[in-house]
Amino acid sequence: MSERQREIAQNIARIQEEITAAALRAGRNPEEITLIAASKTQSSETIRDALAAGIRVCGENRVQELLPHLEDKSYEGAEVHFIGHLQTNKVRQIVGEVSIIQSVDSDRLLDEIEKQAEKRGIRQDILLEVNIGREENKGGVLPEKLADLVEYARGLSHVRLRGLMCIPPADADETQLRALFAQTKQLFVDTRCKMGDNISDIDCLSMGMSGDFSLAIEEGATMVRVGTAIFGARPPLR
Ligand SMILES: *Cc1c(COP(=O)(O)O)cnc(C)c1O
Numbered sequence: 001m002s003e004r005q006r007e008i009a010q011n012i013a014r015i016q017e018e019i020t021a022a023a024l025r026a027g028r029n030p031e032e033i034t035l036i037a038a039s040k041t042q043s044s045e046t047i048r049d050a051l052a053a054g055i056r057v058c059g060e061n062r063v064q065e066l067l068p069h070l071e072d073k074s075y076e077g078a079e080v081h082f083i084g085h086l087q088t089n090k091v092r093q094i095v096g097e098v099s100i101i102q103s104v105d106s107d108r109l110l111d112e113i114e115k116q117a118e119k120r121g122i123r124q125d126i127l128l129e130v131n132i133g134r135e136e137n138k139g140g141v142l143p144e145k146l147a148d149l150v151e152y153a154r155g156l157s158h159v160r161l162r163g164l165m166c167i168p169p170a171d172a173d174e175t176q177l178r179a180l181f182a183q184t185k186q187l188f189v190d191t192r193c194k195m196g197d198n199i200s201d202i203d204c205l206s207m208g209m210s211g212d213f214s215l216a217i218e219e220g221a222t223m224v225r226v227g228t229a230i231f232g233a234r235p236p237l238r
Pocket of ligand 1: 084228
């Protein structure tokens with residue numbers, strides 16, 4: 001095993017322990033929580049190292065990084081979720097290729113996913129991203145507009161709504177983060193209530209990153225997306 005492989009494996013083992021501890025503090029079953037490796041900018045080799053160390057889901061931000069990794073089978077044995085900002089004209093390239101598109105935030109995007117999923121004869125799982133910190137120039141639907149988007153998604157037969165995702169403001173302190181995660185959990189519960197017979201479809205609450213995943217789990221996250229704490233600091237996105 002190389003030094004790099006050992007480092008990644010140790011990081012993942014430590015994070016899994018922290019996930020378990022946070023779940024137990026909150027009286028939750030640790031097995032409800034999925035660790036997603038946010039693998040943007042990482043090489044295929046590094047992604048395989050993470051899978052060898054027990055990662056079962058990778059999260060990718062950019063279509064142009066995702067496609068080559070799919071091509072060379074970097075994710076073999078794992079699922080991929082799309083977690084980055086998605087342009088309508090790129091939807092075609094990822095529908096049916098990723099298990100869940102986590103970053104859906106408009107009816108236009110839903111329409112395009114519906115259209116592409118219908119073409120392929122599949123149902124595409126998605127999460128709706130909530131702009132919980134109400135930041136300008138940030139992806140996600142505003143909290144007060146979420147209910148309408150949930151209704152819209154429910155009307156589509158090739159889209160399956162699985163839950164919510166959020167990315168709080170980068171400068172939020174611990175108190176603010178806890179409040180924002182709790183608000184997102186409440187929106188998640190409200191969304192479940194609106195689903196009628198399909199209530200059991202809504203099982204994913206994706207929140208928490210390297211700096212705050214324990215807090216997010218205490219507030220109800222079922223998926224945490226962790227990059228830096230697994231792979232170390234990454235080069236800036238170009
Ligand atoms: C990069 C990224 C993460 C992980 O961030 P870290 O702070 O490196 O853990 C999580 N979610 C999204 C959407 C990201 O782009």
